[in-house]
Amino acid sequence: MNTDQFKGKWVQFKGEVKKQWGKFTDDDLKQIEGDYDKFVGRIQERYGDKKEEVMRWADDWYTRQGQAQPGAQRREAQPPR
Numbered sequence: 001m002n003t004d005q006f007k008g009k010w011v012q013f014k015g016e017v018k019k020q021w022g023k024f025t026d027d028d029l030k031q032i033e034g035d036y037d038k039f040v041g042r043i044q045e046r047y048g049d050k051k052e053e054v055m056r057w058a059d060d061w062y063t064r065q066g067q068a069q070p071g072a073q074r075r076e077a078q079p080p081r
Contacts, residue, residue: 001062010034
């Protein structure tokens with residue numbers, strides 16, 4: 001997930017982050033506010049030994065969001081004209 005993608009999905013993402021990774025506080029989420037670099041920094045602070053696990057979870061979450069969009073797979077399956 002890149003910086004623009006992260007910022008675009010922030011509203012949905014922050015609720016999931018808090019559910020999955022309980023060490024993130026409301027204050028953490030306010031300070032991150034869609035900034036990927038700040039998110040990575042907070043991961044390091046809160047989950048240093050699990051940083052890679054959290055990053056992998058975030059990427060997997062983002063991938064699942066793309067698959068959940070109505071018609072996304074249908075458009076990809078259509079042959080070019």
